[in-house]
Structure formats: C-alpha cells, structure tokens
Amino acid sequence: MLVERQHALIEELRSSAPRYLSAARLAQRTGTSVRTVARDLARLCAAGVPIDVRHGPGGGYSIDARTALPPIVLTPGEAAALIASLVAVGPYVSAAAKSSLDKLLAALVVEGSS
Known part of the structure; x- marks a missing residue:
C-alpha cells in the first residue's frame, strides 16, 4: 500500500538522518524497487515533505x-481528517501511528463528558 511504503521511507530517512x-x-x-522508491519520494517531495535530494557520489x-x-x-475538523486517515491506514501499522x-483522540475528548 502506498501510504505504508511512504511511511516506511520517512521512518528510514528519519532514523538515518543526517546521513544520506x-x-x-x-x-x-x-523491500521495494529503486523505481518505486523514486516515485514515492517524488510524491512526498511534491506534497511538501522536507526531503533533501543530493545527486552524484x-x-x-x-x-x-x-x-x-x-x-x-x-481545528476539530482537521483532527477528524487526520483520525480518519490513520484509521484507514490502520493505527497499528506502527507505534508512531x-x-x-491516541493523542488526537485524547485532544477531542471534552473533560467531564462520557
């Protein structure tokens, strides 16, 4: 799945930073191809993810x-959009997800309500 691959790429880059x-x-x-990695990273860059690209050796x-x-x-609507996205991907795809x-859901709970 595209989202899972992109998440894995971001996590790999994050864990290796600042190395290229x-x-x-x-x-x-x-576990993908170089072509798939290039396409996924191009999508992430186009979306504004701060990935630095260096060409050459x-x-x-x-x-x-x-x-x-x-x-x-x-806003509550923005939080709901993120929650829906996480649920669609599967909140157990990673500990970060x-x-x-959990943090988004906790932020939406109003004190004293059940």
Missing part, C-alpha cells in the same frame, strides 16, 4: 530529523 541514503539502500530496507535522500515539533493547533491516533 541512496535509492538502492532505501529499496533494500523497504555520496548523494541520496535525507530528511530533517528533529526529535520534537513545535505545538500545532488543529498508534501514538498519534
């Missing part, structure tokens, strides 16, 4: 791998 990984190495680590792909992000304010779903 070649498309061949990413293909090996994600020692080049490859890298991503900003901050350990934490600044607080993000979402499960954790983010």
